[in-house]
Amino acid sequence: MSISQRNIADRLKQSAQAWPFQKAVVFATGQDKQGRYAYSSLTFQQLDQESDRLARGLIQLGVQPGTRMALMVRPSLEFIALTFALFKAGAVIILIDPGMGRKNIMRCLAEVEPEGFVAIPLAQLIRKLKHRSFPKAHLNVTVGKPVLTSGIDYQWLLGGEWEPFEMVPRSATDPAAVIFTSGSTGPPKGVAYEHGMFWSQVDLLRDYYQIQPGEVDLPGFPLFALFNSAMGVTTVVPDMDPTKPAQVDPEKIIRQINDQGVTQAFGSPAMWNRIGRYCEQHQIQLPSLKRVLSAGAPVPVHVIQRMRQTFTNSVTDISTPYGATESLPVASICGRDVLEKTSAQTQSGAGTCVGTPFPGVQIKIIQIHNEPIESLENAVELPAGEIGEIIVQGPMATREYFQRPEATQLAKIPDGDRFWHRMGDVGYRDAEGKLWFCGRKAHMLETRQGCMFTICCEAIFNQHPRVYRSALVGVGSKPNQKPVIIAEPEQGDYPENQTARDQFTQELLVLGKANPLTDSIETVLFHRALPVDIRHNVKIFREKLTPWAEKQVK
Incomplete structure (x- = not known):
């Protein structure tokens, strides 16, 4: 052809x-009285x-x-x-x-x-x-x-x-x-x-992760079955509601992995959080797995640690491809590198390392800009270590939004007969060329002390053993936003009375004061379950949190 x-x-x-x-x-067409699946x-x-x-x-x-x-x-x-x-x-x-x-x-x-x-x-x-x-x-x-x-x-x-x-x-x-x-x-x-974009995605993913014909994949995102069929890989349709990965039943997924000898599985961090905790609690391992992929948002270190404990093969790992609906994949990092090389920096506020670019994918960091950029010549490229907008170029990058010329103009930068896609994310390249993600551009705070980036700041509070996750939001208008940290405690750790709340708040403020990135934060709020996106159940919906925080602070 x-x-x-x-x-x-x-x-x-x-x-x-x-x-x-x-x-x-x-x-899976159903289960019998013993819980065995028919397929x-x-x-x-x-x-x-x-x-x-x-x-x-x-x-x-x-x-x-x-x-x-x-x-x-x-x-x-x-x-x-x-x-x-x-x-x-x-x-x-x-x-x-x-x-x-x-x-x-x-x-x-x-x-x-x-x-x-x-x-x-x-x-x-x-x-x-x-x-x-x-x-x-x-x-x-x-x-x-x-x-x-x-x-x-x-x-x-x-x-x-x-x-x-x-x-x-x-x-x-x-x-x-x-x-x-x-x-x-x-x-x-x-x-x-x-x-052609689908062709490129298939080739990039297959070659980078060395996916072989005859492997068996369980995709927590239905469209990934398309990639499998194009690679000679068997798809096991998971017994789950794909719109609610955070509510997945771990027993069902584990049973299907073992029934079918699944070698690869993809799911959002919310799905692997559920499965990893269940496996840890019941001391379950998943020997058939060769690789686990997780995407949709930065994968918490505790999720990587728990999932790696389920692997019996020393070469098996959990990898996190970075990308977006408009451009996937862009970069990738494996769990071993996160734990051994980058997690300590993440905890101190360096952002989340999302790894090295896929072959054939180019990444630049440019000065943050909120208007359309008419050509690449008009974009100011930043040196290594400086936080800016992430833009990418490659065969997998989509050209436009459907019948949305204004959105397309805002998201694409012409470059001769090519174009660059603006990811809508902020981050930087380190001295080795690795890409670090610091948050969504739309979520960046502009305070009197300067800019604050969500992923960098939240990691400092996420170190607290009783914090499951946190969200940084700004109350008031730019450039005089007041930074507020909203903590979602681990299950069973929500402070139910004022004394417990005051104690928990003080512990978090001490963590914040110890780092120059967060020492200006004076307000801590608690939330039982932070609102998240509908696809991966893991991206924090800060647009909903900000008005909630404004009411609490008043």
């Missing part, structure tokens, strides 16, 4: 040709042929190259088959986190103007009730037991027996999907993905 022809679904076809009888997807599965050949049949059905339905189709199906064999079928038919898939709430979902969908829905019955019912919001949505498929629908369902799409199918050719720059950001710092935005 020529470089110009890059339909990402061709990677599944390649896997089916190379490993036809290897399992591609494994799905349903598709081989790579079966998945490829099922998605061929579905793609033919989609084209018969009226899907054409570039047709925007909202995919709202729970993680399952059908979800993965439909994803590849839509790619094969040349459609542009719209993916939205169901956890972002009905209001946000409706706004995001209306903004993208889908021409059809491949969705569960409830989503189709809502589409019918809100039909004025989706005037173009005429190509609709119900996945599940149809209720008040036309009868166009999964079985209808499958049609007759499999016959060879020629997928719709797509070039590297043709649109493949619109994936929405989690909206942790503002309204969710649709990120326009091209087929």
Whole structure:
């Protein structure tokens, strides 16, 4: 296949040709009285042929190259088959986190103007009730037991027996999907993905982590099943609600890891926090694992320590790829390096080291700027050790937000025939070239004493053994914000009376006063459960905390 022809679904076809009888997807269909799982599965050949049949059905339905189709199906064999079928038919898939709430979902969908829905019955019912919001949505498929629908369902799409199918050719720059950001710092935005970007992501992740065909992956984020199928890796769909990783049942995940001999697993730090604590409490190890990946926010040291205790192989580690919906992956660091080389600096306020860039990915640190930057020449690059905006350039960086020219202009910096993506994060490169993350640009405080960066300051208070996590917010307006630290104590350690609160507060203020980064903080608040983002359940939702803190301080 020529470089110009890059339909990402061709990677599944390649896997089916190379490993036809290897399992591609494994799905738990239920548990018996002894808690044993029953599994349903598709081989790579079966998945490829099922998605061929579905793609033919989609084209018969009226899907054409570039047709925007909202995919709202729970993680399952059908979800993965439909994803590849839509790619094969040349459609542009719209993916939205169901956890972002009905209001946000409706706004995001209306903004993208889908021409059809491949969705569960409830989503189709809502589409019918809100039909004025989706005037173009005429190509609709119900996945599940149809209720008040036309009868166009999964079985209808499958049609007759499999016959060879020629997928719709797509070039590297043709649109493949619109994936929405989690909206942790503002309204969710649709990120326009091209087929070539998915190809680059697959290659970068496979080569960097040395992922081999025949491995078995349990992805806590459903879309990562796409990468697995493109690498010849078996996907075990985890028995969990992907929108609530912080509430995952550790027993279920551990059972699936052991049942299927999972060699790799991806999840947010919130998911591994639950599983690591459970394994520590019950002295459980996970011998099949070769690597664990965690992303979405900096992974706390205690999560890394607990997960590393579950590994029996000395080369197994937990790695944390750094990136964003708009640009993934950017950099990576392994747990061993965090514990042995960077965690002490993090605790003293140096930020979180997110490692070295992936091959082919360039990173620069520029002077912090809140307006569009017309060209790279207008950006002031900073020397090593100086905190600024993180910008990246590489084949995995997305070009634009869908129908959001102003947001695109703000996030992209032209550089000749290339562009740089502004991550929206602040950080610095050290003398060795490693990247350190200091927080979101939008969360930076401007006080009379100067700028304060959330991740740097919070780490100082997180050292307290009874603090699970903390959040730095600013009360008042810039540049005269008053810094306030909000601590979420470990379970069972919340101060229930004034004496306990005063004592805990004093201990935290002493920690703060001992470091010049935090010695100006005079106010400590306690929160039982800090609000977090809907995708990873780990990014602290400071936009919600600030008004709460303002009320407490008054």
